[in-house]
Amino acid sequence: GDSVTQMEGPVTLSEEAFLTINCTYTATGYPSLFWYVQYPGEGLQLLLKATKADDKGSNKGFEATYRKETTSFHLEKGSVQVSDSAVYFCALLRSGGYNKLIFGAGTRLAVHP
């Protein structure tokens, strides 16, 4: 079945460092891909999305490119801030159906000053 695999955390970085969180997926058809972020004590917020191959989603300095050839959707940010400390979830949504999301296990990011 469909699945999402994320790199295990925690990821610990200093402020202004470059961030990559790897995400790969297995799915039939042409899923949409999402990154969600969960700040401490809160629910999930949509960070960015991409709906077809080679699409690049971007928001708040984060970017991810939908790579069908490598079935990947890696999250990147050029310069992280302490306020980016959160848990990041990669997810896929298969085309059709009832909009059921399949999530990765989540990656915790801790950014230190």
Add this chain to the structure above:
Amino acid sequence: DVKVTQSSRYLVKRTGEKVFLECVQDMDHENMFWYRQDPGLGLRLIYFSYDVKMKEKGDIPEGYSVSREKKERFSLILESASTNQTSMYLCASSFGRPSRTGNQPQHFGDGTRLSIL
């Protein structure tokens, strides 16, 4: 902005109690979902609903039921709470039909942290 509201942020109940978790959305979304979130396991889908009075089992429905009597409200019910149901519960909603840019994302509430003693 979409608003998904869960009735409680924190809840403590006893084993064997019947527990109700409530979720309300204000965007006229067709789809609503209940997840539980546990460390190392990510989010797992319990139940979802694609219309009033309609429901479908997710990946882990055992021990739970749901109710959707009105479009904006989706309730999760723990029929007889057990300690292994201690978890963070997240409600989400989305439009049923894809937009011209593709599938619609789900919008989440802030979660209910439920402890069963």
